[in-house]
Amino acid sequence: MKPKHNIELQRKICLDFGADLGSELCKEVGLLMKECPECKVYYDTMQRSIKLYKVTENECELPEPVSERLFKVLNLDKMKRDL
Amino acid sequence: MTIEETPELIQAARDGDRVVQSQLVTMYSGRIYNLGLRMLRNNEDAEDMLQETFIKAFQKIESFKGSSSFYTWIYRIGVNIALGKLRKQSKMQVAYSIQEPDFENLHGLEISDWPDYIETKVSDEEFRQALKVALDDLDEKYRSVFVLRDLEELSTARTAEILKLSESNVKVRLMRARLFLRDRMSTILKREGWLV
Numbered sequence: 500m501k502p503k504h505n506i507e508l509q510r511k512i513c514l515d516f517g518a519d520l521g522s523e524l525c526k527e528v529g530l531l532m533k534e535c536p537e538c539k540v541y542y543d544t545m546q547r548s549i550k551l552y553k554v555t556e557n558e559c560e561l562p563e564p565v566s567e568r569l570f571k572v573l574n575l576d577k578m579k580r581d582l
Numbered sequence: 583m584t585i586e587e588t589p590e591l592i593q594a595a596r597d598g599d600r601v602v603q604s605q606l607v608t609m610y611s612g613r614i615y616n617l618g619l620r621m622l623r624n625n626e627d628a629e630d631m632l633q634e635t636f637i638k639a640f641q642k643i644e645s646f647k648g649s650s651s652f653y654t655w656i657y658r659i660g661v662n663i664a665l666g667k668l669r670k671q672s673k674m675q676v677a678y679s680i681q682e683p684d685f686e687n688l689h690g691l692e693i694s695d696w697p698d699y700i701e702t703k704v705s706d707e708e709f710r711q712a713l714k715v716a717l718d719d720l721d722e723k724y725r726s727v728f729v730l731r732d733l734e735e736l737s738t739a740r741t742a743e744i745l746k747l748s749e750s751n752v753k754v755r756l757m758r759a760r761l762f763l764r765d766r767m768s769t770i771l772k773r774e775g776w777l778v
Contacts, residue, residue: 540695547696548764549732554704555713556620556733561612565629569611572633573640575604 592652596643607636610653614660620729621664623718631667635660661730661744668722694768694777703776716766720759727752728759 532539570577587609594602614635618628639646639656646655703709717725730741731752738756742749771777 544694544696544768545760545764547700548767549760551701551704551713551767552717552763553733554701555710556717558612558616559619561615565615565625565632566611568629569607569633569636570604573603573607573636575600575607577604577608 587652589648592646592648595640595652596646603640606652610656611636613653614656617657617660617729617734618664620733621661621726622667623714627667631660631663634663638663658744665726665745668726672722694772696768696771696777700771700776709770709774712770713767716763716770719766720762724755724759724762727755728763731756732760 532542566577587606591602591605595606611632615628615632618631618635619625622628622631635656638659642659646652717728720728726745727741727747730736730744731738736744738749738752741747742752745752747755768777
């Protein structure tokens, strides 16, 4: 367990709940993180799994053949990306 | 110079200006395709969704009032087309559907902390594939929320509006999706010996 991340973690949890950073809910979250290491692991692993998905599901370039077919279906002339 | 979405540009598209319509396709087709990939999980369906989205958008462009950006409007069309496809697929697959995961019991699983080097595993193709399969396995109603909230980074309110759900329902589904994926990831990490 790494308490150094507690403040950042507390901030993230507050934002997740849509709560203001100075709110009672946020203060309680801060206390919970101090007193409940399992809660911190629970939240930390959840955040890291989302982060991993953001990396693996990152945006890819539209494949050229897909783009060509799209313009054909729409009966449009393809423009250059930078005009 | 990169094209910008202006009221004049949208009006020209509405008036049937083919050059401007082509510019809009160039501007947004990549993002709509990626949305399709994330929601539908395969290239063919994403391409179908992409084509249907632009066909529908240009057919209905008269109804676009400009209260939001054109991208927001077309994005919503895209999500609705993807959801329609997912619903059709789930009806077709009903005979083979696996039981919905027991989300309540996911809370009870023992939680182990993950070592710092886990993030480096994303370069491992096998690990990436395992993550993809986990997301594929997540029921559509949870996956859509996860994709819109966590991957597309829409707000809870906007996700609720697009999916026609209450905000609290979005939160519940998102939490279940995250729990499911986190637990599947823990299982993968344990199986590969990366987690004690």
